[in-house]
Amino acid sequence: MRKIFTLLCFLSVSVINLYSQMSGCVAGAAPGCPIPYPYPPQTYPSIQGRDNGFNVFVGGNLVIMSGGAELEGRTYVNGNFNVQKSSGAFNVGYVGAGSYVIPDNGADALIVGGNILTAGAKVYFGGYLGAVDLPMNLKYKGSSSVTPPGFFQAGDIPGGTEGQLINEPSLDLSSHQNLLTTWGNTSTTYGGLSASANGTFTNNSGAYTFASTNGASGVYVFNINTDLNPGYSTTITFDNFPDNAEIIINMTKAGTVTTNLASFTFSNISGNSDKLMERLIWNFPNATTVNINGSSQNRGAILSKATNTNINTSTNGRILTTGNLVFGNTGSGLELHNYPLRASSLTTLPVKLVSFYASSVNNKVNIIKWIAPLEIGSSHYLLERSDNGINFSTVVRINARGNNSNRNFYEYLDINPLSGRSFYRLKIVDLDGSYDYSNIVSCDTKKSFGLSVFPNPAKSDFYVVSDKIPQNEVIVQLIDLIGSVSFSKSVLPSGKTLHIGLPATVTSGWYLLQIYNKQNQLLDKAKIYLQK
Structure with a gap:
């Protein structure tokens, strides 16, 4: 099984909206x-x-x-x-x-x-x-x-x-x-x-x-x-x-x-x-x-x-x-x-309450995570990315969960990171349209060859990254220990990445993962353990 190397970069920031909690006059x-x-x-x-x-x-x-x-x-x-x-x-x-x-x-x-x-x-x-x-x-x-x-x-x-x-x-x-x-x-x-x-x-x-x-x-x-x-x-x-x-x-x-x-x-x-x-x-x-x-x-x-x-x-x-x-x-x-x-x-009072970090997984993809212990008046987060730490563009919008718990956990998988170092920051937008920026974190994604599967062990779905994946549909199969095909599905790649969702009928255990092109040629393979 491949080791997964993780580089962590930390930051603390949050947005608190006291005005929305202890209202002024309701006319x-x-x-x-x-x-x-x-x-x-x-x-x-x-x-x-x-x-x-x-x-x-x-x-x-x-x-x-x-x-x-x-x-x-x-x-x-x-x-x-x-x-x-x-x-x-x-x-x-x-x-x-x-x-x-x-x-x-x-x-x-x-x-x-x-x-x-x-x-x-x-x-x-x-x-x-x-x-x-x-x-x-x-x-x-x-x-x-x-x-x-x-x-x-x-x-x-x-x-x-x-x-x-x-x-x-x-x-x-x-x-x-x-x-x-x-x-x-x-x-x-x-x-x-x-x-x-x-x-x-x-x-x-x-x-x-x-x-x-x-x-x-x-x-x-x-x-x-x-x-x-x-x-x-x-x-x-x-x-x-x-x-x-x-x-x-x-x-x-x-x-x-x-x-x-x-x-x-x-x-x-x-x-x-x-x-x-x-x-x-x-x-x-x-x-x-x-x-x-x-x-x-x-x-x-x-x-x-x-x-x-x-x-x-x-x-x-x-x-x-x-x-x-x-x-x-x-x-x-x-x-x-x-x-x-x-x-x-x-409305936008920054306090050191939220951890925000990015990690590079096997030099293939980047995982960005943050924890908001209390979201008062927050509307959504915009995750932004840059190749130089100066000029950023939006990667994804994720809505804030609001005041439902003391800690809210967020995670985003950047399956097509920039070649080399990617810089990330959060734009935290409040309900009234005001916003604040987090500090900037970065992770280095170096180009490499071979196939990576994560998470591994997997539960209901997993990702596959390989330089051998073409831009058109491929066939993904899981072969159990007695050689039976337990799962087979056509999947359209996103770049060099496949996202595989598994049905409930696939049980826990070791499997051989095989990827074929439409001409039934084996492109790559790896072992994966399913833990349901």
Whole structure:
């Protein structure tokens, strides 16, 4: 049996699309999506925008404690929605004070995959502003311990349109649950990013500052392996960032992670600081418990893989947690306000996550392989080849498999490589048409004589390369150990290569492979082992 000599060349690159994961505004009816959302949260004289994206997304149970007051925008709860307030009210969808960017009338302001429970407080979903009805629905899959008037429906205007409390036992939540898996993977991926060289973090006696050293646009990554909790509610400053920067703060500590912040300051920024708030994400990839406290409203999106996330302050930004969320265990009048994450330039963020290599097999063909551990927003790959490493042409397009697993394996067999050295690179194209290039790898294919069979052992199909193969059809036969013809087929070559697909009737074992031309002249032969 011939030895197969393999030359490997390695590279690491990938594309992550955070914007497609943690959406900005999903525009509804007029006036649609303001840029930025009105800030600070307050009572506005009219609706400021319509956003049908999910502001809060919970993979486990959502528990509202006595300090919780309002949930602005749309909310998804995969488990139970449990209002542990014995009195008063809790607002969903539309709130008394917030960004006033809310879901459309008639939207499902709250979707619950489990049961609805309450300790006595009334829940308003939707509401009204002046003489304008704002009806919204609450949809749940399980059971409910209360029905209206235990829950107050939206519109309280006499003769107005009311929202509905809808029980739907057959509710299909698979697409939402797939997103939970994806967001968990995204949290892990971003938690593995290296800190940005042009970003600094300082702790001045409990006053925290994140800063850009050069004021450049782009993505900034900070990795913090400690609590931001000096024992009292403290200040946090973002210094010298342009308003189109995007900031990922990875709180990488395991176990319990706590932040306790009193005020947010955005200084030396060229534009509107509210725009930067919508480009800030707090990521908790390793914690089992997350505590977000403070005497001021937290700013920026929150992505948590923790089993339990406890929020005891008001927030301004998307909240995505794969576990349980407990809101308002301490404090009073707390509100989760609807603000988007606008991180569109993260569409093409290269990170060292994917191996890409090429191998020359017996100096006959080249095998190109790559591994994508997480494909977020990727559309397809274009494998390009060159004879000089400068001028490339496309060999093949291969569609990305998407977010279906932690690792996606790709392989392409270049059965007609260039004579000598072939250079390869990947063009990685995203769903929005943007793209990034990998590094370049190369392998040397020297011309030689003789016949090669691979893979060998083979399973359902295999390739044959021989300099004796003509350009017209040949006959391929497999002869078993007792001399019987187990397989015979006419095959049209591609260059000097044959691709042989085997039927299920051909069993495992050793075979003599013989290749004949149309004049029944033997051109070449080799041994092959089938392992089915």
